[in-house]
Amino acid sequence: xxxxxxxxxxxxxxxxxxxxxxxxxxxxxxxxxxxxxxxxxxxxxxxxxxxxxxxxxxxxxxxxxxxxxxxxxxxxxxxxxxxxxxxxxxxxxxxxxxxxxxxxxxxxxxxxxxxxxxxxxxxxxxxxxxxxxxxxxxxxxxxxxxxxxxxxxxxxxxxxxxxxxxxxxxxxxxxxxxxxxxxxxxxxxxxxxxxxxxxxxxxxxxxxxxxxxxxxxxxxxxxxxxxxxxxxxxxxxxxxxxxxxxxxxxxxxxxxxxxxxxxxxxxxxxxxxxxxxxxxxxxxxxxxxxxxxxxxxxxxxxxxxxxxxxxxxxxxxxxxxxxxxx
Numbered sequence: 001x002x003x004x005x006x007x008x009x010x011x012x013x014x015x016x017x018x019x020x021x022x023x024x025x026x027x028x029x030x031x032x033x034x035x036x037x038x039x040x041x042x043x044x045x046x047x048x049x050x051x052x053x054x055x056x057x058x059x060x061x062x063x064x065x066x067x068x069x070x071x072x073x074x075x076x077x078x079x080x081x082x083x084x085x086x087x088x089x090x091x092x093x094x095x096x097x098x099x100x101x102x103x104x105x106x107x108x109x110x111x112x113x114x115x116x117x118x119x120x121x122x123x124x125x126x127x128x129x130x131x132x133x134x135x136x137x138x139x140x141x142x143x144x145x146x147x148x149x150x151x152x153x154x155x156x157x158x159x160x161x162x163x164x165x166x167x168x169x170x171x172x173x174x175x176x177x178x179x180x181x182x183x184x185x186x187x188x189x190x191x192x193x194x195x196x197x198x199x200x201x202x203x204x205x206x207x208x209x210x211x212x213x214x215x216x217x218x219x220x221x222x223x224x225x226x227x228x229x230x231x232x233x234x235x236x237x238x239x240x241x242x243x244x245x246x247x248x249x250x251x252x253x254x255x256x257x258x259x260x261x262x263x264x265x266x267x268x269x270x271x272x273x274x275x276x277x278x279x280x281x282x283x284x285x286x287x288x289x290x291x292x293x294x295x296x297x298x299x300x301x302x303x304x305x306x307x308x309x310x311x312x313x314x315x316x317x318x319x320x321x322x323x324x325x326x
Contacts, residue, residue, distance in 0.1 A: 014307040015300060025299040026292060033291030037284040045280035046164035047155045048172050049271040050086065086152045086175060086267070087143040093133065095174045100132050102170060106160040107275075114167060117158070141171070151270070161275040168273035179266035183259075191256035198249040205242035211235055 015022060089095060100115040118132040118140065142155040154171050158164035212235045215222075222228035 010307075011300065011304060014303050018303040018306070022296070022299045022303065025302075026295045029295030029298075030288060030292045034284070034288050037282050037287040040282045041159050042279035043157050043159060043281045044161040044164045044276045045155060045157050046161065046168045046273040046276055047153055047271070048168045048269060048273040050152045050154065050172055050175070050267045051270055052150055053266055053268050084145065084147075084150070087145050089178055090143045090152070090154060090171055090175055091137055091141075095171065095178060096133050096136060097129060098174050099167060099170055100129065100136065104163050104166050107162045114163070117163065141167075154273075156273070157280065161277075165273040165275045169269075172267065172269055172272075176267050183266065184261075187256055187260040187262075191253065191260055194249055194253045194256055198246065198253060201242060201246045201249060205239065205246055208235065208239045208242055212239055 100113070100118070102114055103111055104114045104117070105111045115128065115132045118135045119128050121128075140157050144153045144155070145151075146153070154168050156164045156168040156171070158167065212232075215232060215235055219225075219228050219232075222232050
């Protein structure tokens with residue numbers, strides 16, 4: 001304990017002797033940090049909260065497994081919950097490129113393509129799109145999935161609060177559009193399959209009915225023969241099965257046609273993004289406080305280093321010099 005108090009006392013003494021340096025160094029560093037914090041343009045944060053549309057559960061079942069169409073976006077998932085695909089779709093190139101090419105209006109009423117706000121215009125359009133995609137996905141947007149309630153939060157950062165809210169809402173709209181397109185594509189494939197199968201069943205039914213008619217014409221008194229009766233029942237049973245299957249396919253075909261043109265939102269927007277009133281960064285007060293603390297610590301370290309170096313060399317000066325006595 002005495003050693004600790006001695007060290008603290010020595011440090012305080014050194015700081016007092018070099019107080020002018022400490023005040024000047026800490027003040028300049030703090031002022032420089034404050035100036036930088038004032039110069040850095042503000043960044044605003046807008047978010048939108050999404051959940052799957054529970055009323056569309058029947059539609060999702062009719063459309064089939066949504067994950068089967070996720071390969072269009074290079075997405076693979078082992079879950080049957082479509083909401084677990086939402087973060088992947090939101091970060092896909094298809095959705096990102098659609099958002100980057102869209103027009104946005106800033107708070108000062110200037111309109112431009114969103115890609116022009118992320119990368120400078122000019123040059124190869126493909127290279128610009130790739131750079132803008134990287135910037136947007138790495139630093140200007142964030143997608144968070146809550147596995148407990150399957151909700152998805154989309155966060156967008158921009159220098160303009162209106163643009164941040166616009167892009168967040170646009171990502172939600174693009175997500176719903178892509179999901180509906182995927183659902184319609186699946187419903188269209190299902191309808192085509194049912195139509196082809198229905199035609200096959202109708203042809204089979206027609207052939208079985210013709211076979212039953214021919215059997216009756218050839219065997220008008222089949223009831224007296226067990227073998228003919230068994231053959232008649234076999235053909236009749238096949239006809240009944242074809243009729244039931246044809247009726248089932250007709251009902252399924254009508255449902256598939258309805259689902260193909262059904263325009264039901266796949267997601268619900270719980271909290272729509274609004275232009276934020278306060279900036280997200282930079283946090284100027286925290287920057288100034290941190291700069292003050294760091295500069296003070298660095299200044300104290302420099303003072304202690306100088307004091308210690310002086311004591312070290314002074315110890316050499318106080319020591320006897322044997323070569324001087326010779």
